[in-house]
Amino acid sequence: MTLARWRALSPAKKAAHDLARAATHANLPLLGTPMSRQVDRLLSARIRQNAFKARPATRAGVMVSGGGYQGKTETVCEIAATFEDSWRELHRTNPETVPGTRDAWVPVAYVQTPVTAKPKSTCKAILDFYGTPTKRMDLPELVAQVAASLTDHGTKVLILDDITRLRMHRADDQDTLDLIRAFMSMHVTLVLVGVDIPGSGLMDEGRPTANNERRRPVNGWEPTQTERRFDLVELDRFRYDTPEQTTAWTCHLAxxxxxxxxxxxxxxxxxxxxxxxxxxxxxxxxxxxxxxxxxxxxxxxxxxxxxxxxxxxxxxxxxxxxDAAGRDAQAGEIPAVPAARPAARTARRRNTVFDDHGPQAGTA
CATH class of the missing domain: 1.10.10 (Arc Repressor Mutant, subunit A)
Incomplete structure (x- = not known):
């Protein structure tokens, strides 16, 4: 709509149009970037491959790392939603339906890691997604119920967001990571999303050697069990150093x-x-x-x-x-905001009212 057409509207229609514009600006679409396309290629392929596997083998997972506010959650959820749409279109109904039951079909489950994660609280967070009661359950019962819920609902993808809330120097958090790896044997693709996963200690399982360095055997780095089971992909921010990076940023702005x-x-x-x-x-x-x-x-x-x-x-x-409610600043979920440039300052002219200009020219 042009400015002239907007001015010709009645006050009520102007208000309705401005409300629609505000809603549009509050819901800008998720645009693809070179970084998100790299995540899409890896994650989409891993999810599809695991979904068709029939052998009772551990499914390889994916870790998506990046800084806060870089669109990790939105990108992962968009990729998972695309898979769910195609999976439902392919099967129409849950291919693993148990006769005599009416479980909801949930190909993709999304769970946010508790701020203070422990094995029991992590299990409860997953079961809360399915609406499963968890009162008076001990840990073995919770783990068994998680396995049953994943199977009964036909879940193929389990997304655990904000995984770097796990602090690997705490015993409870190391136990939680061990539990999460156990989920990989439940015929589900595990997707872990977090801020700076390589620097969080998750890959090293919180067990560094002396001087905070991992042991390097003769034949190179010795991978941990977590490194063997997960592919790591980085969702980085835009850069502005090369012509290609500048062009990508400008295209995104367009x-x-x-x-x-x-x-x-x-x-x-x-x-x-x-x-x-x-x-x-x-x-x-x-x-x-x-x-x-x-x-x-x-x-x-x-x-x-x-x-x-x-x-x-x-x-x-x-x-x-x-106002970033629900984000853990200590886990790096809130990025550092660049300082705004100072407003341009105009040079103030010196006050000359009381200056002595000497005798006026032409006076005797």
């Missing part, structure tokens, strides 16, 4: 721009001039921070009537994540 509904927006609003460099400096190439900044900028542009995004408008919008 994709975001196509979904904005500002009345004075022009082609190249986010990609022309110094705007790509500015947006990168404000967000450090993190897609979640970019989404937050663009969303707040669109709201401000509609409220103040500018109806387009500019650097001066975005300069007035602080990028804070203090």
């Amino acid at each position: 994709g975001v721009e196509d979904h904005l509904r500002l009345l004075k927006a022009r082609p190249g609003m986010l990609t022309d001039g110094t705007m790509p460099e500015y947006l990168y400096a404000r967000t450090d190439g993190v897609v979640g921070l970019l989404e937050r900044l663009i969303e707040d900028g669109c709201t401000e542009a509609i409220t103040c009537g500018t109806e387009r995004l500019t650097e001066p408008l975005l300069d007035n919008l602080p990028l804070t994540l203090a």
Whole structure:
């Protein structure tokens, strides 16, 4: 809609249109990036291969690592949802249905790792997803119920998000990791999502050697049991060092721009001039921070009537994540926000009212 058409609307229709625009900006689509496509190739192939396996063997899992607000959860859930749609289209009904039962068919299960994870709390979090009562169950009963729920509901993919909430220096967390590896023998593809998984100690199972270094045998690194069972893929932020990286960032901004509904927006609003460099400096190439900044900028542009995004408008919008409810800052789930550039300062002219300019020219 053009600005002229919007001005011709009645006040009620203007309010309804602005409400629709606000809803659009609050739900910007998840755009593919070179990094997310790399995750898609590995994770999609692993899920499909494991889903068709009939042998009672341990299914290889996938770890998806990356910084906070980089779209790990959204990317993994989108890939898993695509698999679920295709799996339902292929089978129509649960191919593992038990005669005489009416269990819901749940090809994909998503569970958030408890902040203080223990074997019992992790089992309860999984069973809560299925709505299974867990009162007065001891750990063996909980583990057995998890196995039964995964089988009865035909679950092929189990996503455990925020896995780096596990602190590998704690015995309970090491026991939880052992339990999670046991889930891999339940004919399910285990997908672990977390911040900086290589640096969290999960791959080393929390058992470093002296000087915090792993032993290197003669024939190279000795992989741990976790490393053998999981493929690790990194969902990195955008970079801005090479022409290829700059082009990828600019193309991503162009994709975001196509979904904005500002009345004075022009082609190249986010990609022309110094705007790509500015947006990168404000967000450090993190897609979640970019989404937050663009969303707040669109709201401000509609409220103040500018109806387009500019650097001066975005300069007035602080990028804070203090309201990131449900995220564990100690686990790296909240990224460091780049400092906004200081507002341009105009040079103040010196006050010359009381200056002595000497005798006026031409006076006797």
